[in-house]
Amino acid sequence: MATLSLRDVKKSFNATQVLHGIDLEVNDGELVVIVGASGCGKSTLLRIVAGLETPTSGQVVINGRDVTGLEPADRDIAMVFQNYALYPHMTVFGNMAYGLKIRGMARDEIARRVQAAAEILGIGPLLDRKPKQLSGGQRQRVAMGRAIVREPALFLFDEPLSNLDAKLRVQMRAEIRRLQRRLGVTSLFVTHDQVEAMTLGDRLVVMNAGRPAQVAPPMEIFSRPADTYVAGFIGSPAMNFIPASLDQGNGSARLPDGTLIPFADGPRPGTAGTPITLGLRPEHLEPGDGPGSIPLAVELIEPLGSETVVHGRTPAGMAVTARLNGAFSGERLPVRIAPAHLHVFDADTGRRLDPA
Amino acid sequence: MQRKVIFRGRILPIALLLPQLAITFVFFFWPAGRAIYQSLLREDAFGLSQEFVGLENFQDVLSDPNWVNAALNSVVFSGCVAGLALGIALFLAVQADKSLRGVTVYRSLLIWPYAVAPAVSAVLWLFLFQPQVGLIGRWLNAAGVAWDYRLNGTHAMILIVIAAAWKQVAYNFIFFLAGLQSIPASVLEAAAIDGARPARRFWSIIFPLLSPTTFFLLIVNLTYAFFETFGIIHALTSGGPGQATETLIYKVYVDGVQNLNLGLSSAQSVILMVLVIALTAFQFRAVEKKVHY
Numbered sequence: 001m002a003t004l005s006l007r008d009v010k011k012s013f014n015a016t017q018v019l020h021g022i023d024l025e026v027n028d029g030e031l032v033v034i035v036g037a038s039g040c041g042k043s044t045l046l047r048i049v050a051g052l053e054t055p056t057s058g059q060v061v062i063n064g065r066d067v068t069g070l071e072p073a074d075r076d077i078a079m080v081f082q083n084y085a086l087y088p089h090m091t092v093f094g095n096m097a098y099g100l101k102i103r104g105m106a107r108d109e110i111a112r113r114v115q116a117a118a119e120i121l122g123i124g125p126l127l128d129r130k131p132k133q134l135s136g137g138q139r140q141r142v143a144m145g146r147a148i149v150r151e152p153a154l155f156l157f158d159e160p161l162s163n164l165d166a167k168l169r170v171q172m173r174a175e176i177r178r179l180q181r182r183l184g185v186t187s188l189f190v191t192h193d194q195v196e197a198m199t200l201g202d203r204l205v206v207m208n209a210g211r212p213a214q215v216a217p218p219m220e221i222f223s224r225p226a227d228t229y230v231a232g233f234i235g236s237p238a239m240n241f242i243p244a245s246l247d248q249g250n251g252s253a254r255l256p257d258g259t260l261i262p263f264a265d266g267p268r269p270g271t272a273g274t275p276i277t278l279g280l281r282p283e284h285l286e287p288g289d290g291p292g293s294i295p296l297a298v299e300l301i302e303p304l305g306s307e308t309v310v311h312g313r314t315p316a317g318m319a320v321t322a323r324l325n326g327a328f329s330g331e332r333l334p335v336r337i338a339p340a341h342l343h344v345f346d347a348d349t350g351r352r353l354d355p356a
Numbered sequence: 357m358q359r360k361v362i363f364r365g366r367i368l369p370i371a372l373l374l375p376q377l378a379i380t381f382v383f384f385f386w387p388a389g390r391a392i393y394q395s396l397l398r399e400d401a402f403g404l405s406q407e408f409v410g411l412e413n414f415q416d417v418l419s420d421p422n423w424v425n426a427a428l429n430s431v432v433f434s435g436c437v438a439g440l441a442l443g444i445a446l447f448l449a450v451q452a453d454k455s456l457r458g459v460t461v462y463r464s465l466l467i468w469p470y471a472v473a474p475a476v477s478a479v480l481w482l483f484l485f486q487p488q489v490g491l492i493g494r495w496l497n498a499a500g501v502a503w504d505y506r507l508n509g510t511h512a513m514i515l516i517v518i519a520a521a522w523k524q525v526a527y528n529f530i531f532f533l534a535g536l537q538s539i540p541a542s543v544l545e546a547a548a549i550d551g552a553r554p555a556r557r558f559w560s561i562i563f564p565l566l567s568p569t570t571f572f573l574l575i576v577n578l579t580y581a582f583f584e585t586f587g588i589i590h591a592l593t594s595g596g597p598g599q600a601t602e603t604l605i606y607k608v609y610v611d612g613v614q615n616l617n618l619g620l621s622s623a624q625s626v627i628l629m630v631l632v633i634a635l636t637a638f639q640f641r642a643v644e645k646k647v648h649y
Contacts, residue, residue, distance in 0.1 A: 085542035099550035
């Protein structure tokens with residue numbers, strides 16, 4: 001059982017700063033997902049926790065012990081790599097036993113632990129095989145097994161599911177979640193896949209250009225994104241952003257074409273005329289005529305079975321995506337904005353504006 | 357994946373194969389056939405008369421204590437050269453794999469010796485180890501070691517081993533470095549996280565994963581030391597002192613070219629040929645089976 005604290009962790013490669021001061025507290029038994037686009041520094045951060053990279057400044061504290069200067073071997077962690085990184089010349093048993101042998105554990109204890117882990121993961125019959133003879137999903141399980149047998153203080157996952165096909169990925173995702181719950185091991189999971197992040201994490205860290213844009217539970221990130229980056233990154237299809245300005249005692253937004261949209265939850269801080277960005281998820285655009293309705297010229301229809309994604313343009317020429325229940329066909333789609341689901345962001349900083 | 361190319365008629369495929377077949381025939385089958393034929397004959401030193409003697413030459417060779425001595429020399433020499441060349445090359449490759457700065461310069465410097473002609477490299481080693489004028493030779497003598505490879509057979513052997521290994525290190529280095537670079541970094545990182553220190557990582561992960569490369573190089577090095585070191589031995593010790601550095605290949609030269617005993621020399625060549633074929637066949641078999649994982 002362990003906690004992890006990152007204190008103002010910074011990392012530069014030569015002149016390029018990739019991490020700009022990360023602070024993070026991971027509680028005992030918690031699974032925190034670090035999610036972000038490629039190059040946002042999420043893998044670097046994980047490697048710093050693992051001890052494979054040295055931070056330029058800042059501290060990594062595991063269970064109250066500062067491990068910043070320690071070798072990976074001395075940190076009591078286990079890591080699952082994207083390409084599994086199994087030892088190709090060892091059997092499945094050898095792969096899982098390697099770390100235990102190094103620690104000088106007794107043979108029967110090693111065998112017992114490997115057997116137990118293999119049981120949990122359903123790879124018992126594979127213990128004599130070499131990694132080459134395994135499928136992707138089985139390799140993934142062996143990599144997990146290698147981490148489990150060590151009974152480490154901390155699990156680190158570096159995009160472990162991205163090499164699997166879609167179906168297996170969904171299955172392994174659920175399995176990892178179950179396993180992590182069952183073992184109760186504090187975990188850090190890096191991914192670029194927002195669905196993985198949402199479904200796996202107790203909390204998410206959304207990284208943007210080396211900074212944590214928001215740290216919160218998945219549903220809070222979805223319903224109250226801290227800025228336009230988080231809002232656009234989480235949710236599929238991505239949120240629509242519409243430029244507007246504050247009006248009517250800051251209680252409404254005025255669109256460029258003059259339409260007024262009242263805020264359902266009260267006026268925003270700022271002076272009238274302040275440029276803002278309105279965010280609206282595609283599923284919160286309701287089809288329907290009437291006052292305040294925007295007629296979309298349909299450009300592309302993507303039927304997904306139970307729902308349909310419609311890409312269209314407003315009369316002002318702005319691209320807007322709507323997600324409708326059921327099927328849809330036609331050239332024109334009038335939609336209404338549901339004010340209750342409106343997100344308001346500062347147009348300059350991109351930060352979320354909450355009612356004053 | 358097998359691609360079948362179908363030619364109309366027979367002339368074109370034969371014409372395409374002909375140059376290669378001609379080269380193989382002229383430079384291998386013909387001389388090899390001559391050697392086998394010659395090994396069954398006894399000829400006087402002036403080449404005036406020949407006599408068919410069957411396998412008598414082989415009998416003479418195998419029962420000749422000088423030949424047995426040369427065979428032992430060859431084994432010692434080849435073993436030392438292969439061991440030294442592989443060991444040093446592996447060490448250097450591991451170092452080159454670590455540091456990234458200036459690695460290209462370091463790498464090309466290490467590859468140079470391979471381009472040096474055997475005679476030139478021999479002269480270079482002479483300048484170092486000659487007891488009166490050689491840098492290291494003088495230093496050794498000053499330090500109280502009675503170093504003289506012209507009198508001491510062991511010294512002579514050490515000298516040709518060093519000179520021959522030095523040339524082969526470059527070749528081995530290239531292969532080891534390529535082998536090291538093909539080991540995924542994440543596997544080594546996983547081992548580090550599993551608690552393995554660098555030495556343990558080397559012996560339990562890197563070395564086994566390099567084993568196909570090592571095995572290939574071992575065969576190549578043995579072949580090199582056995583058959584391609586004539587130049588170095590000739591320039592440095594000429595097989596001496598006594599016959600302390602006379603290897604099998606050198607003895608072929610001495611018996612055939614110096615003593616003009618063509619039958620005996622041919623018989624030795626045939627024995628060597630069989631050895632090469634056996635070694636190569638063994639390598640092919642082993643590579644097919646794959647030695648590692």
